[in-house]
Each structure stands twice: as C-alpha cells, then as structure tokens.
Amino acid sequence: MVATAAIVLAAGQGTRMRSRIPKVLHPLAGRPMIEHVLASLAAAGIEHPVVVIGFGADQVEAGLAGRVPTVRQEPQLGTADAVRRGMERVPTEARHVLVTMGDVPLLPAELFQRLLREQAEGEATIALLAASVDDPAGYGRVVRGADGAARAIVEHRGADEATRAGNEVNVGTYCFDATWLRANVGNVPASASGEYYLTDLVEVAAAGGRRVAVVSAPEAGLTIGINDRSAMAQADATLRARIISEHQRNGVTIVDPATTFIDAGVEIGQDARIEPFSILAGSTVIAQDAVIGPRAEIRDCRIGPRTRVWASVVEGSTVAEDVQIGPYSHVRPGCQIGPRCEIGDHAELKNATLGAGTRQHHFSYLGDSEVGERVNIGAGTITANYDGERKHRTVIGDGAFIGVDTLLRAPVTVGAGARTGAGAVVTRDVAPGKTVVGMPARPIELRRRRAELAAERNPQHGGGTPRPDA
C-alpha cells in the first residue's frame, strides 16, 4: 500500500471574479467549488489532501470546517512557494503527491488516477496534465522532446513563435515523486516579480535527466479553470449535465435537462419523472415512480414512491408514498407526511406529522402539529401556534373533520372523530366524537340550549338553531 497525498492550491484571490468571497468557496451544483476537487481526489483514493490557502483564509477554513488540513501561504509568493508550504503538511510516508488547483473543479477521479499511474508506473519524476485547446493564447505551452516527454512549460508571453504555434497547454495539475519534490521545490528560481512558479520544476527535472510524462486530457472542457463568473456558469452547467446524464442512465426521465437543476449527491429511483423548472437540492432522495414538478423545489427530503410534488417547495421533510402536493404549497422543515395524503393547493406545513390519507386543503397552515389518519383539514384552517413568545403544539385525532376557516389555538387537542364548525375558534380541547362550533368554539348541544333559553326570554327574536357547520 503506497501512501498518496494531494496539495490543492487555493490561495489566490481571483480578481476577475470581482468578489469579496474567496473564489474556491463559490458554489457549483450546490457545493463550494473546492469540494468538487476534494471529492474527485477522494474518489481517486488519495489519502492525504492538504489545501493551501491565502486570500480569505479565515473564510476558506470556515468553509472547509476542519474536514481537510489547511496551511496558510503568507505572503503569497507563487505556486512553487505554495506547494513548498503544502509539503509541510504532507506526511513523510507519502510517496506520490498530486498537485492541483482549487479552481479547476471538473477533473474526474480517473484523470488523477492516470497521473498517479503515469508517474509511478511510468517511472517518471513528474506526470503533468495537458490539454489541447482551440485558442491557446495566454496559456503556458507544454514543450515536448523527441521522446514525447515534457522538456519545459513556457509561459505565453515568454514563448517564441514556434512554441506559440502549439496548442497543447499546461493545466496546472501534476503528480510528483514525493521525495524529489520535497528536495527540489525550494530550488525554483525567482521570477522577475519575485514569485516562484511551479511550472519551472518541469525544466528543473528535465535538465536533471529525469522524465516528465505528459497525460492528455480526453476533453479540454474537463480542464476548465474558473477565472470569472462566466466560466463559473459554464462549469456549473457542465457539472449539472454530468449529474443529469447519470440519472438518465439509471432510468430516470428528465423531461428537459436544460431547465432541471439537480445537486451532486441527490438520489433518484427508476422511472421517476422530473418535469421542467425543477430543483432537487441537498441530500434529497426521490423514490421510484415519483413525479417531481413541473416547478418543484425540494431540498433535503425523502420523497416516496408515486408521490407527486407539483409547483411546490418541500424542505427538510419526509413524504411517504402516493402523496399529492401542490400547486403552490410549502412544506417547511420537520414534517412527516403519511401515505396517500393530499396537501394543497396553497397549503403550508411546518414541523407537522400527518397520518395516512389525511387531506389538508387550500390556504391552511399546520405548524407544530400532530395530525392523525383520514383527517380532513378545511380550507383556511390555521393553527395559532405562536403566542408572541413560544410555539405550542396542536394534536388532531384520527378521522377528525376540521371545518373550513377553523382556528386552532395551541396548545389544543381535537379528539378522534371530532368535528369543528366552519369558522370555529377552538381554544379548548375537543373530546373525541364531539362537534364544536362558534367563537370561542363550544359543544353544539350547549350552544343549542343557550339559544333556546334566549328565545324563551326574547321570543320576538326567533334566533334559529345553527346547523352543524361543515
């Protein structure tokens, strides 16, 4: 077992981003750019990643949250200097050291592995990654010898005509023999600006008679570096297309890939169907045969088989099978929605549990609630769960019928099979099977008796017995 390390260079500011946020923290497909680099390195089996930080170091450290060692480069004296600092955190047992850029987020694990193999098995001191591009202006050119090995990397501005004619450019990703790197990274000559460039190590190695292998990227698009917001949008699109292709191969229908946004890490079952204008974010799992969208936004949820989420937002919740949600509903975090429930349109839930077959209709809000099975929540029903200081719970039993525009002032319990009249303001618990009406809501028998008594006292007013509201 040979130990491998990686140094990710993430010290630069990226001035063309015109941002106060460190470049490597800008998100792509739902994750900071650098996380894509670290994920590819992990997938390639690299054991010891180190991130070299500089600009916005506190923010970057906070963003990485201790999941990977960091080292600060201060002052920032070029890429060779950054690697020299990174080597301080690379364990001495590491035999191969990948070096790559934190703002080159699309390199797949396979390319890192190829660099490792070329360096290790090809007996090269360095293996560098090259790309053939249509317009190489501005890039460092890879200069090869007759044997195909690299002799040097020549910056565009220092290149002669013949070298500029080449279109094989340096990506900035290498695998080094660790011992050689440790011994030589400090030997790079300073540039005119006083910085030390990693690219010069290629000439150092070649001049010392060592082999520098070249690995060609299969497509230049994979090697894109994020220098501005436009490149960032392109990389985001590439990542999303890659994610969508994978779901398609797994048997998911994506009606329109161009208007579907799926974060890395989302899981989707076979024969699920994702309609246009939908966003699946965070650690979301969609079961088979679900229909998502159009216009669904789902974040950190589990969605059950055959469930449909239509033109709604669902966050941090678990939704069982055969549920209908939407349109224009909002399931906020902490909900558990049972099988065959109907939510909406225009319904809102927060921190609520709904039993199987419960229906919650239009313009209703259930917050901090436990609702049983087969409950009917009438239109306009609202749980008053907040008294200005604390949140209180509402409990509704199986088979209850909550009339339209019912107001439930928590804490309150409505028993199984109970009914509330339309417009009832429920301020006290309702016993199972009972019907309450009015404001404040009281049992219907009591209301009736009061009305009869009043009629006896004032017979001219008639009054009339209210029927049970529905």
Add this chain to the structure above:
Amino acid sequence: MVATAAIVLAAGQGTRMRSRIPKVLHPLAGRPMIEHVLASLAAAGIEHPVVVIGFGADQVEAGLAGRVPTVRQEPQLGTADAVRRGMERVPTEARHVLVTMGDVPLLPAELFQRLLREQAEGEATIALLAASVDDPAGYGRVVRGADGAARAIVEHRGADEATRAGNEVNVGTYCFDATWLRANVGNVPASASGEYYLTDLVEVAAAGGRRVAVVSAPEAGLTIGINDRSAMAQADATLRARIISEHQRNGVTIVDPATTFIDAGVEIGQDARIEPFSILAGSTVIAQDAVIGPRAEIRDCRIGPRTRVWASVVEGSTVAEDVQIGPYSHVRPGCQIGPRCEIGDHAELKNATLGAGTRQHHFSYLGDSEVGERVNIGAGTITANYDGERKHRTVIGDGAFIGVDTLLRAPVTVGAGARTGAGAVVTRDVAPGKTVVGMPARPIELRRRRAELAAERNPQHGGGTPRPDA
C-alpha cells in the same frame, strides 16, 4: 385508390431505458412516443396501421386503447418475425406496406410518402430509408450497387473495413411491395442467435433481381431512435422546437423557445405572447393577443383574446376575453370565467361559473359555485362546499358584495346586490339587496335591534352599533 398499410414494430423492451414501462409508451411533448409515429403515418394517408407488441403487451394495448389493431409477437424472434406476425393483420387488398419502428418518433409524414412513391412509382420491391451520420459505429450500413440501388444491409459487427468506412446507415424504415413481402418474409434465414432479421430481406430481394430503392433522409436528426433517456430528452427537445417554430410562423411571439413547453395539438392565435417558463398542455386553445406567462401552466383550456394568465395554473376550464389571472392562482377543472374578470392573486376556483366583470381576490376559494356579474369576492372568502360526505352548491347573484373573510356554507344563495359583512359566516340564504353580518350571519337590522335591547337591559355596557362591514 391503392390501399396502403403500415406495420409498426413495438415489441422490444429497450433495456437501456432501464424502465418497467414499455419504451413506446414513454411520452414526448405530451404524447406517448408511438402516438407520434401513428400520427405521422395517418398524416401520410396510410389506411391500415398495425402495431406489433411484445414486451409489456398489456400496457401497450391499454395505452393504444383500441384505436389501432395490435398483434402480439411471442416469443420475440427478431424483426422479420415481427413483420411476419404483423402481416397477419394487414388486409389482403393492401398493395404497399410501410414498416417502421415505434421508437423512431420524429419521422415526418413526407418521408413516409417519399418511401411509398419510390417503391410504387419507382417500380422497386423495397424502398428503404437511409441516413448519413457522423459516427456510424454500431449501425447497419447500406451497401449500394453501381446503379445506386441497395444490395444489402450489413451489420456493423459483420462488416469489412471498406463497408465500415461508409456512413450511410439503415434507419429501419421501409416500404415493401405487399405481395412480395407476404411471400418472402418467411424466407429469411435464422441468425446465429436464432432470430430473423428484416434487414436480410434486402439481400433476398437484390439476389432475386429485384430493385431496392434508397431514400435518403434530409437530416439525420429526424431518424433518431430512442434507446435511452438521454435520446428521449433530445427527441423531446426536437419535437418541441418543431412545434414552436410552427407557432412562430403563425405569428405567435415565443419570448424564449428554450423555456417554453407546448404540447402537440395546442392552438395559439396571432399576436399572442408566450412568456418564459410556461407550459401549454393537452387540447388547449389560446386566442389572439392573449399574454400567457411568465410561469403559466395551462392544460385543456380555452383562453380568450387579450386575457393574461400570469404565474398560475389553469386546468380544464374556459376563460373569456380580457380576464386577468394570477399570480399564484389555481383554476381547477370545470370553471367558466366571464369577460373582464379578475382572479387573484392567490385565488382558487373549482367547478365554478363567474359572470362578466366579477373580481375574486386573495386567498379565496370558490368551489361548486355560480357567481353572477360584477360580484366582488373579498379576500379570504371561502365556500364550504364539502360536509365530509357530499359537495354542495353556492349561488351568488349579480352585483353582490362578499366581504372579506366571508364563509359561505353551501348549499346557500346570496341574492343579487346583497352584501355580507367582513368575517360573516353565511349559513342561510341572503335575500337580494340585504346585508348580513356576524357568525352565524343575520340581517343587520335584526342584529341592531338585539344590540339595542341588550343595551337597554345592561346599560352599563354601552355596546355600540356595528357599522356595516365591508
């Protein structure tokens, strides 16, 4: 009049789809894939289509719903065997038989007609459709003789270098002389795997001295076969772009074709404007000068001239001219909305009729209702149309003013010109021109007299006369 038939091959599973749904039932632009094939055949004037089914035969038969004859291929012994089975259902008077694939959905009627003409008028026994593709690997190559006629179709894996160098490939669509096909489809030799391939008929015909004409598809994109979900998404995009081009030619503004989804069969009038993120589905008709979107979803509706549907869902309803809907409104099936109505924002209707000039505002729900002209429906108004067992109707007369948060417990009628107070719970019919207030709502004169009587009895409480709510 020469009888023509077509055999559509739809027996395969399409394993790369990774689906439990038969491939030809997956929808494109709102219709099962095979319906596009059948529609093109119908447009080409083919009289006798037959679909050969196999995998998921019950589902496919259910999907076709008896609109086209089917025959089952069991076991599935290759395309020649499938055509042999299909011929059992082709009427004997048919003189020309088109054969095409159920998963090649973009072929236009014109190409089927060209095949028919080439076969019939060109005195060919077979006319086959060929496409020139950039990457022919994996496809059967069309091998032509010096006279331009086809000699054979050679599968990629059986082809020699010279044949592989060709990029003219077989699409799988043919027109046959019916008599010859009937006589020869059983003469195809079995392959090594025991299957019978239709492509071998080309060599059978050519060897027998018969002419096999080649029709070249004008663009290879039309001949795309759906083998996986990625190809399906591409075909969907192609179909949608085709539909949108047609509307553009008719004088419809599609602000952004890439984010507009219009099903086949939708009709749109001149100078209508479709804004981004909109979906027009089913048998929808949009009148001239309507403004649809952004973010509209309309299914099976008629939308009148100059009407605007903004960020709303409208289903199965008829909307007259000069109506404003949205944002965030939901018109559910069965509604008739009169001229100059205003719906929303955040309004919901179901099975409701609204007269001219009626306004239904925020967070209101009208279900199973007949509403007259020039009615004002206040915010939060809800029809309690469901008592847990049945739905009841609400009737509101012309010029009525329904105060905010009114609850209408159906069955109930509010007369023309009547008013309800804010928060009224209407449980009884309201006479024309009357004002009711309170919970339950009662005529305002009666309330006033009761309050006065109470004040006489308890003078210390004051009380005060409620003004008419609005």
Add this chain to the structure above:
Amino acid sequence: MVATAAIVLAAGQGTRMRSRIPKVLHPLAGRPMIEHVLASLAAAGIEHPVVVIGFGADQVEAGLAGRVPTVRQEPQLGTADAVRRGMERVPTEARHVLVTMGDVPLLPAELFQRLLREQAEGEATIALLAASVDDPAGYGRVVRGADGAARAIVEHRGADEATRAGNEVNVGTYCFDATWLRANVGNVPASASGEYYLTDLVEVAAAGGRRVAVVSAPEAGLTIGINDRSAMAQADATLRARIISEHQRNGVTIVDPATTFIDAGVEIGQDARIEPFSILAGSTVIAQDAVIGPRAEIRDCRIGPRTRVWASVVEGSTVAEDVQIGPYSHVRPGCQIGPRCEIGDHAELKNATLGAGTRQHHFSYLGDSEVGERVNIGAGTITANYDGERKHRTVIGDGAFIGVDTLLRAPVTVGAGARTGAGAVVTRDVAPGKTVVGMPARPIELRRRRAELAAERNPQHGGGTPRPDA
C-alpha cells in the same frame, strides 16, 4: 464639433411577422425593438435621429411618444424614397448621416462610430456595413473593386454566378456625406416595381468617381435583421446574453444564464446571486449580496443588500436590507419594506409600509397600510381596505401583535404594543397596549365582565373566561 444625424427606416410591415403590431414595436429584452437601435445611436453620439414610419404609423408614433422626430413615408416607394423623406427632417448643419434599419437591433454603438470615422476620416462619400455570412442566398452582395472599395450592391436575384459566389452581404446600414446624399438621393432610378432602392446609391457614387468604403462587421450575428418571430427570439436571446455577460463581469453570480431574464437597464451589485428561473425587469436595482430567486420576478424595484426574494413577485416597491420574502408572496406596487422584515410565505402587500423587523406571515394581506416596527402579523390576517367604493387606510403601531385570522376593517388604527385575539374582527381603533378579542373585537376586560354578568344570570351555563388569544 461636427453635427451628425441618423435616419432609421421603420416603415415596413414585416409581413413574415404575421402581426398586426408594427414590427419595430415588438419588444426585445423588455424594450421595443427600435429603442435598441435608438439607444445604440445615442451611445454613438448621434445628435439628430429621425425615424421614417409608414405601416402602423400611428402606433409607432405613440410608441415613440415624441422622444424622437418622425416622418411618414406615404406611399412606401422603397428605401431610397424613405431616406429622401427622412432628409426633410435632418438639420441642414448635419455633415454626416447614418442610415440604418429599425429592425436590425443588435448593432453596437461602436459599429456606428466606425462607419462615421470611415466615412469622415477616410474621405469616403459612403461607408457601408458588410457582413460575411455562411448562407448569403437572398441577400444583396457587396461587389468590391481592386482597391477594396465597393462598386455596387447587387441583389441576389440579379446577380451572376461569380457575384453569387461571394458571401459578403449588405446589412443596410451606411454613413453618408450629408451634402452628397441630399443632392443624390432623388437620382436613384426606379426599379421594375416602381420602387427606389437605397442600394443603388452605391453604384451612383462609384460611377461618379467617389469612394465607397466598406466596414466589415466583426460577427455576422450582430447584423441580424428581424424578419420573423424566430429571428426575434434569437435576437432576444443574444441581447439577454450580452446583458448577462456584463453583469458577470461586474461580479454578479448568474447561476444559469439560460434561465435568467434581465432587462436592459437593470443594475445589480457585486456578489449578488441570481438563481434560476428569475426575471428582473424594468428599472430595477439590486444591491450587493442580495439573493434573487430561484423563481423571483422583480419589476421596477429597489432591493437592499443581503435581501432574499424567493419564488415571489415584487413590483414597484422598495425593499431594505436583510429582508426575507417568499416563497409565493406578492408585493404589489407602492410598498416600502423595512430592514429585517419577513414576508411570507403566501403573503400579499399593496401600498403598504412596514417598519424594521416586522413579520408578515402566511395567507395575510396588507393593503393601504402603515405598519410600525417589530410588528407580528398573524397568519390569515386581512385588511378590509375596500368598502365597494373607496379604499381606506390601516395603521398599526410599533410592537403590536396581530393574532392569526384577524380582520382589520379600515379605516382603523391599532396602537403600539396592542394585541388582537385570534379571529378578531377589528372595527374600531385599539388603544396602545390594549388587547381586543371577538367579533366585533372589544377590549378583553369588557368581554370578561360581560361573561361574568351572563354567568350570574345563567349560572348553569358556566361559560368560562376566554384566555387572550395569540
């Protein structure tokens, strides 16, 4: 200072648009097509623009609203005739006259300036704009002499083989020496159809020994003419992409340019983030670090730093910093929303002012309202601001707590620190610090006393004291 003029030709009907609206009034990126032409001319420093109108002249004049002089071409006898009419409105002091088409909307100011320079400084009588296109069929070809100057423009149908082989076509944009143009525009021979073509002036000039310079457009896409709705959609996409690139260069993150619609003239601060499916329209200003979308629609608003607008519509309003809006909320025109407010989900405001830290929750509507700081607006709260005839104002003081489902019948004032019970129907002003409950809402002490009195009279009914609702 040399005076410059421009004649914009906008007389044609554009029959392939199939529209009753004059072509140049069709909007692109939120502005009528011709406004883009006029904006480029203004940016190029042209002092005296004139628009020649014909088809739909009244509509075009109304659309231009007097901001630019117009002249009518009636009857429409070709482009030379139109320029002749235009010259009637060009001031005599103008030395250089640009001529361009009202339906060629993507030409940047730089190209107009290059034409001016080429004509003025290159001592040319005419400088014409040419484009190299892949498929020149149908376009007029630029025929050059050995010196590179244009000799003639030859229409496609009149061109010989050699001329048709050329792919350098005439765009229809020129700069003329004003004196020469005035003298010669009437000398163009009539065509067979009786029309006078501006292109013939090139041959007139060249035959007279005058130089006709050719300016080549850097990309043909800039010279696109809008002849049908398809070209219009393409031009719209090009304009939008140009706008988005500019915002990206300024440090704005546009997650997905393809699903983001930003009108010309919108301003966005650094590190703002525009999520997919968003529309920024009109004269909108978004501050730095704001998060807009997904699914936001903002028109004519100022949005403060760090504010998030999520899946909501905001129109004609000012929103301060650190505000949360959405999802499914609608801020209608005339609102001022203070710092740290929370709006929604499912909230609606119109002509309302909210103080700092106020929270307006679900299914609530505030119209014509002044709301103080730190106010809590409960779910379902509705201002009844309309009595069928007039709109009235609602005033709510700092720190008030409006219980869920409160109905506020305007005109009404709720004092600072006051509370309303759940379901209260507030018809009278509430004093500061007081709590009101019931329908109609009355001070809680009064209700309590009445209940006690009733209990004394009818002790068997109990009654119970309502707790303060929340």
